[in-house]
Amino acid sequence: MPPLVRWLPLFAVVLTLAVAVWLMQPPRPLGTEAPASVFAVGRALRDLAIIAREPHSLGTPANAAVHEYLVRRCRALGLRVSLQDTSVFTLTAGQLVGGRVQNIVARLPGRQPGGKAVLVLAHYDSQPHTPGAGDDGAGVAAMLETIRALRAGPPLAHDIIWLFTDGEEAGLLGARAYAADTARLRREVGVVLNFEGRGNRGPSALFEVNAQNGWVIREFARAAPVAFASSLFYEVYRNLPNDTDFTPLRQAGLTGLNFAYTDGFSHYHSPADTPAHLDLGSLQHQGAYMLSLVRHFDTVSLTQTKAPDYTFFNPIGHWLVYYPAAWNLPLTLLTLAVLLAVAVLARRRGRLGWLGLVGGAAAWVGVLLLMLAAGYGLLAGIVALYPQYQAFYSAAFYNILAYQVALLALGGAVFTAYYSWLGKRVRPDALVGGALLIGALLLGLVQWQAASSAFLLVFPLLFASLGWALRLRPAGPGWAKLLGGLSVLPAAALLVQYLYFTLIIFGGGPLVLVALLLLALLLGFGLPVLLPLLGQRYALPALALASALVALVVGHATSQPTAAQPQQTHLFYTLAADQGRAYWLSALPRPDAWTRQVLTRPHYGPLPAALPGATSPVLYQAAPRLALAPPQLLVLTDSTLAGQRHLKILVRPGRAGVRSMRLLPAGRGLQALRLAGHRLPLTNFTGPSLAITFYAPHAAGELLDLELATASPVQVVVTSRSLGLPPSAGLPPLSRTFVPAPGYASFSTQVKQVFTF
Known part of the structure; x- marks a missing residue:
């Protein structure tokens, strides 16, 4: 040869x-000159610029501002808007997590009332230090542009429900609150479309479906204009410890599709996740899915949406092959x-x-x-x-x-x-x-x-x-x-x-x-x-x-950070008010160029005095004790009946700007616990003690009810957490090449107090 x-x-x-x-690229973004009845990124960017203007995590004033903006926009688009203001708890990574959320439920009425609706959702909260353009401002902006495009076209036959969830980043809290009424969901909703972002670029892929997905995959293949999907994604994802807002809806038995783009991991949950860094093609891809699928599912019956599983994949490009998994x-x-x-x-x-x-x-x-x-x-x-x-x-x-x-x-x-x-x-x-x-x-x-x-x-x-x-x-x-x-x-x-x-x-x-x-x-x-x-x-x-x-x-x-590609760093301040000591802490394995100015002689190891119940090692060093008000516990009632002790306590943040509280109750014979009106499970948690994190607490406090089998003492450790490092600590300013790392502890101020009753 x-x-x-x-x-x-x-x-x-x-x-x-x-x-x-090359064929895996997302579709070409469309500008404002596109026809009114199609999805155009150029128009969606107007909403995205406001939604992702600044970080807007659960319970912050910026989160409330985004909430109000979305309510106004939905009403201006002619939707019927209702609000779900409630508290909810969930078990996440062996810890109880809860919070107060404000979901926005907007309904686009159809010509034929009654029957099952299509539910479209994305979350409007961000992580604490990121504007969240990719996660998930793009999904929210895509919803608004899709609603506008639908209103510009012929009226739909059936209702479409648009769910803007709150508290996703804290543990899918908004979606769990909405999915709590399972009977109502199954009665009202025929199919669910969830849109997420795990980065800021790349094609949007269908990565999760429900069990018995044959029907929904066939319909997706008929409707999706640029389809990227794989049953391998579904198999891998369901065996990973990851969740999205689609999870509680799938667990409720609903049929649906879950989409996300995953490239640009460096920007995920970062202050660099801004509209300027977002791939417009990725947003166009999300919107193309959303608009085409809503229109398609409006034309088919949603009464029977289960069928034996399908295998589906792209042999090359957006050519989608699908057939029964059998x-x-x-x-x-x-x-x-x-x-x-x-x-x-x-x-x-x-x-x-x-x-x-x-x-x-x-x-x-x-x-x-x-x-x-x-x-x-x-x-x-x-x-x-x-x-x-x-x-x-x-x-x-x-x-x-x-x-x-x-x-x-x-x-x-x-x-x-x-x-x-x-x-x-x-x-x-x-x-x-x-x-x-x-x-x-x-x-x-x-x-x-x-x-x-x-x-x-x-x-x-x-x-x-x-x-x-x-x-x-x-x-x-x-x-x-x-x-x-x-x-x-x-x-x-x-x-x-x-x-x-x-x-x-x-x-x-x-x-x-x-x-x-x-x-x-x-x-x-x-x-x-x-x-x-x-x-x-x-x-x-x-x-x-x-x-x-x-x-x-x-x-x-290219290993050095720049202003456009900044280095993430991690630091937070903790005041152990019960001991009169304060610490600087960092999750980094060693100080970087910025934290080295603060952690001049750091130690590395667990620090239960500042982080009770935590066993992972951290960098820490003594810090100046600042005059920060600790959380407060006010005993409202304390009674003993038939050898059982009942305590009703008001837990107060103690200072302005607290975005979350962490509670560790411990006592001999603890039988029941209620927080913010919710009875919490005392089993199925990990760690040396029961840890509860509650986001967006009321400034006036939250009610904690304890029931103990004996009249023995009970101890409650409370840590209040606000965003940002204390301005009075005299820290060196961050240069343009450094930004806070992701996470609720990063660049936060925490005050711990121990109470014994």
């Missing part, structure tokens, strides 16, 4: 990879049968022995372990050399792409060098067959554990097996061997998409090593293309290693 023809399959694979990634088992068996037949054919032609097949599989496992070890070492080295990255989620600094390219290139260098050496000692068909055998074993595992995601390996393995068969033809025509080489293209087009999503979701954290597994699978399926080229000395390993080094140089050159 001429050298050029030998390289042609590799060129085709590289081109396929590039095209597959088909996966026959497809898996067919693929395994084809692979077995090809292996038998290779053995009969003297190209493969069964022992060689097992050895080829062991060789693939060996190279995977080497790739993972090299990748882990690379990630550990990056964290050690650039500790400032650890302030970001999953160490995903703005230049994370450079390190991800280095990770993949290093993995490619290890793989090609390994097989270049091995190819001179082991039969090529043993190496090819062994890699496909591993693919078959993984396919069986996926079919067993997550059948709707079997497509990820079924089609790549099937085409790779057929390609192997073509290359087994003795002295066959060149086109057969060429087609055999091109048989890796389905694997390239499909696997590169999930490799891309693995990178943008996991950033620089340990789970990003899953990308190396996908890379090893892709290269394993592509061994018929690679092996003839790897015999040409070590050109491919050298090229891959050089690419890794260039990427690392780029990463180093």
